[in-house]
Each structure stands twice: as structure tokens, then as C-alpha cells.
Amino acid sequence: MSGRIKDTGSEHRKGRRNFTRRLWKILGIVALAEFLWFILSLLKPSKETHKSRPADTIRVIGSVEEFPAGSVTPDRVNRLYIVREKDGAFLALSLTCPHLGCSVLWNAETQQFDCPCHSSAFDHRGIVLSSPAPRPLDYLPVIIEEGKVKVDLGSMTKRKRFESNQLTYAL
Amino acid sequence: MTEHHATEKREKSRFGLILHLHPRKVKASTLRFTLTFGLGGMAALLVVIQVVTGLLLKFHYEPSPENAYNSILNLQESLLFGKMLRNIHHWSAIAFVWVAFLHMLRTAFTGAYRPPRDGTWITGLALMLLVVLSNFTGYLLPWDQLSYWAVTVGTSLLSYIPLAGEPIRRALLGGAEVGQPTLTNFFNLHTGVIPLMIIALMAWHFWRIRRAGGVIVADRDKESPMADTKPYLVNREFVVAITLLAAIFIISSLLDAPLRERANPAFSPNPAKAPWYFMGLQELLIHFHPLFAVFILPVTALVAAVWMPYIKSTDRNQGVWFLSPAGIRSARMAAATGMIMAIIFITMSEILPDPEVLLPEVTPLLTTGLVPFILAAGTVWLLLKYLRRRYSLKRSEMIQSIVVLMVVSYAVLTVTGIFFRGGGMNLVWPWNV
Numbered sequence: 001m002s003g004r005i006k007d008t009g010s011e012h013r014k015g016r017r018n019f020t021r022r023l024w025k026i027l028g029i030v031a032l033a034e035f036l037w038f039i040l041s042l043l044k045p046s047k048e049t050h051k052s053r054p055a056d057t058i059r060v061i062g063s064v065e066e067f068p069a070g071s072v073t074p075d076r077v078n079r080l081y082i083v084r085e086k087d088g089a090f091l092a093l094s095l096t097c098p099h100l101g102c103s104v105l106w107n108a109e110t111q112q113f114d115c116p117c118h119s120s121a122f123d124h125r126g127i128v129l130s131s132p133a134p135r136p137l138d139y140l141p142v143i144i145e146e147g148k149v150k151v152d153l154g155s156m157t158k159r160k161r162f163e164s165n166q167l168t169y170a171l
Numbered sequence: 172m173t174e175h176h177a178t179e180k181r182e183k184s185r186f187g188l189i190l191h192l193h194p195r196k197v198k199a200s201t202l203r204f205t206l207t208f209g210l211g212g213m214a215a216l217l218v219v220i221q222v223v224t225g226l227l228l229k230f231h232y233e234p235s236p237e238n239a240y241n242s243i244l245n246l247q248e249s250l251l252f253g254k255m256l257r258n259i260h261h262w263s264a265i266a267f268v269w270v271a272f273l274h275m276l277r278t279a280f281t282g283a284y285r286p287p288r289d290g291t292w293i294t295g296l297a298l299m300l301l302v303v304l305s306n307f308t309g310y311l312l313p314w315d316q317l318s319y320w321a322v323t324v325g326t327s328l329l330s331y332i333p334l335a336g337e338p339i340r341r342a343l344l345g346g347a348e349v350g351q352p353t354l355t356n357f358f359n360l361h362t363g364v365i366p367l368m369i370i371a372l373m374a375w376h377f378w379r380i381r382r383a384g385g386v387i388v389a390d391r392d393k394e395s396p397m398a399d400t401k402p403y404l405v406n407r408e409f410v411v412a413i414t415l416l417a418a419i420f421i422i423s424s425l426l427d428a429p430l431r432e433r434a435n436p437a438f439s440p441n442p443a444k445a446p447w448y449f450m451g452l453q454e455l456l457i458h459f460h461p462l463f464a465v466f467i468l469p470v471t472a473l474v475a476a477v478w479m480p481y482i483k484s485t486d487r488n489q490g491v492w493f494l495s496p497a498g499i500r501s502a503r504m505a506a507a508t509g510m511i512m513a514i515i516f517i518t519m520s521e522i523l524p525d526p527e528v529l530l531p532e533v534t535p536l537l538t539t540g541l542v543p544f545i546l547a548a549g550t551v552w553l554l555l556k557y558l559r560r561r562y563s564l565k566r567s568e569m570i571q572s573i574v575v576l577m578v579v580s581y582a583v584l585t586v587t588g589i590f591f592r593g594g595g596m597n598l599v600w601p602w603n604v
Contacts, residue, residue, distance in 0.1 A: 116441035
């Protein structure tokens, strides 16, 4: 029996068998890819429930007169610092060290931000005074409306250096 | 007579289970304690301890930022032996990193990584990584200041890996920072994914050992007689096991696993340190550009470790700790140099001004990355050349000296990070930390 199968039309059958075998292989690869894709999408960041919509990211920090000129005020809830320059300009800085994510602390004596993890230091505008921090503290543009200081938490911006357009003046 | 026969049969079947792990007879020379120090067996026992204590802890732990910390407090304060249970799990976890690492060193020293044992060596490397990962994921679970910031620092290390780093970090955290999704991920990894992977790989690791004919045998012992596994091997294993268990119980009843205040994302403790087994990396980060500290150097080390079995060598170093007295002297020299070099490196970078302040126009990738890297690599290369000429080393002894140099200098970095870094990560004496 088996001999007969081998003999008659063997070329034809072999081609068909090869084809199905290849088809199985391709299907297997597709199935594997699908499975990997499924796993990866499961692992994707943010199980969305914890994400707030963009409209919810504006926060009122306080009124303008609460921040005297030449001061640095921490806002631990929103994890940022509100800096007010001597000339009255506002700048909001992220509390998170760009090196490895620790919270920097304002040292009023030395007038600088210190990172407790790897001893990076930043000046009052968040510019690196000593490494290993690879870049200045991230900043957020301050919005001043009707005498209130507001920030958009969704607008956290990385930067290479300080530029004057990062400041906001109270009118 | 029949009764006697029945007991014998029962004995045999009980022993039969052990025969899944061990052959019926082993080379008598491999029973020598100083050949293996029983480290592999200890690691296997630690897996069992961790699974048992971990499963018990799971009855009382609640993986949510709101309740995790309280559930630990509750476990420690109102549960009979709750604190003891957590202590055992904690100290065994630390012991596991030590034992696994020493086991790896033993394998490297006795040349047991060469084919046909390359598969054992590589599954062993994977197991070592899993042990560290298991430790790290478990570190977050108490949700105190220590764990929160150690994991923040530890996962931020990932973001310096080019291209893939940030996506991996975000996937692991389940968001931009450590929070509920992170705890969910870490809990599942720690109590499900990683243990299953460890158990599966362990089976493979053991099978490779059996296939290679058991523990490595030195040339001079090839003719040594065979000994019955029971009682000679089994009894020795039993002694090692109860000694280890006793040590863990004593330590766990004397020292409590640390638990600080509840995690507070707004305040990093000062100093904020990574888990102790990552302190060498964190110390490296103070001196090196992150790309080198967390990517190039570790990946180089890993690639070298995987490649090690395939370096051509005809040396008969299998089953002996040192091939020749010259090898011992060379290893000692490498250890001393590694130690001195690391100490000089740390103090130099403390005394010398910051290259970024000194040369602000040059990219830090060069000043704190490539230049110190080339300096360090160059020194190592010169030293090795010198060692080879002075002691006329064989190739396996060269590898051994490199391993010693790397391990000792990394150990110095780790010790410095743990014991000599105080507030602001400044260098201080241990009694001032």
C-alpha cells in the first residue's frame, strides 16, 4: 500500500505535503506573534484606571501674594516646587531628580536643591551645579489667571538649559 | 522475615525519590566538603524555604498601596510568629543571593563551566539573575520608605539603557512612577512568574548536572572509588541542610527585618539607597556616566560570563581550585590590585573637581564615561599582561585572575556604597552613616 502511494504521483503529493508543512510553520509563527502581542499589550503601561484626562491636569497652587519674591515653595501633593525670582517671575520645577527619580530637597542656606540619592545639586532655577544629574530639573510653565498661580501637570517639560521664556511674570 | 522484607521495600521506595536527584553511587572524592562547600544544595534548600514561607506570608499580605504597609504591621504585631515568619523570609532572601553568588564563584574557580557543563553554567547564570530579580521585586512589597525609594532608584537605572530602557521601565512600573500598577506587577512577578521560572530552570540545571556525570572530578581523582549515595552523600547533605536552617533560625530570632515608615512619594530619605546587592551599581553611578555604569559595564560582564565556557583552553583545571601555586599568587595579586584600584578610584573622584564643572563644554559622555572607562580598562589590561609574564600563567589561570579582579573591585564598590555613604551620599566613616 505505502509503496503504491510513494510511486504514483509522488512529485505531486510531495509538493502538497511540503506546502501544508510550510503552512503549519507559518501558522505557528503567526500564532506565536499573536501570543507575544497579547502578552505585551497586557504588560503595557498604565492600567488606564489611574490616568487622569488632560483636562484634569490643571492645578491651582495658590494666590500670587502667597509666594514672596526670591522664595522657593514646595508643593508636596503635586510633587513640584514653585520658584519666585527676585524680580517676581514664576517658575515651577519638578521635585523629581532627572538622574534616578529621587525627590530633591531645597536647602535655603546654600540656596540650592540637593538630591539625597546621588548628591546631585541644582541652583534655584533647577540648573545642574554638580553631577551626576544629566540635565536640569524638568519645569512646568506657570499660568497666572486672576491672581492665582496654576500649573498644567500634563506639560512637564525636559530642557537642556535655562531660557528666559521658561519664566512667567505676574501682571 | 516477611516483615523485614516489607520494611526494606519501604526503605527502598523512600530512597527511590532521592534517586530522581542523585545517582545510586557517586565518586568518593566529590564528597569532600571543600570541593563544593555544599553551596548548590544550600541554594536548593533556600528555594524550598522561600516557597514555604512566601506562601504563608501570602495569606496575610495585601498588595495595594493603601493596605500593604498595614498588612505587614498587622502580620508582625498580631500574628503568632508573624514577625519570625517575615524575618526568615527576609534573611533567607539575603542568604540566597550570597549562596547563589558563592556557588557561581566556586563553579568558576573549579573550572566547572567548561563543556560539557556549559549548559549548567548558563542556566546557572540565568538562575542567578532570577534570584536577584526575585529579591528586587520582593523588596517593594512592604511599601515602606526603604522599599519605595529603593525601587524608584532601581527602576530608574533602567531608563539609561539606550532605546529599550524607557519602555521597559514603564512596562515594569505600569506608569511613569511607582504606584498601584507597580505593586500589582511586582507582586505577580515575585509570587508567580519568577518562582515558576526558577523552579523550571532548576530542573534543567539539575538535569544538566546529572548528564555531565555529577559534580566535577579532578584528574587526579578519576580513579577514586565509588561510594553509595545513601548514606554517604545523603547524610552529608542533611548535615549541611540542618546547619543552614539552624543559622537562619538563629539570625531570624535575633535580628528583625527592617521596616521604616510608610512610603511617602514626596520625601526621599537621606541617603536613599538601592537594595544592598545593587549598591555596587549605585556606587558606580556616582563615578561613571549612567550609560557606562548601568549598561555598558554590566552587559560586558554578562557577555563575558556567557562566553567564558567557550574560550579555547586545554588546561586541566577541572575540579581543582587552583591549577598551580603561581596561579594562587597571581589571584592574590589580582585581588590586592582590584581592592587598591577601586579605593584609589573612589577617593580620587571624591577629591578631584567635577569634570562637568571643570570642562562644561565637553559632553559628560566623554569626561565621565569613555575617558575613565578607557583608563580603568587600560590599567586592567596592563596588570594582566604583567601577571601573565611574571607568573607565566596558563589561560584558565588568566581567566581566574580576571574574575578575581572584577569580583574584588565590585565588592569594594558595594561595601563603600553600603557602609561608607552617609547623608547626600557623601563619603563618611561607617559609624557616622
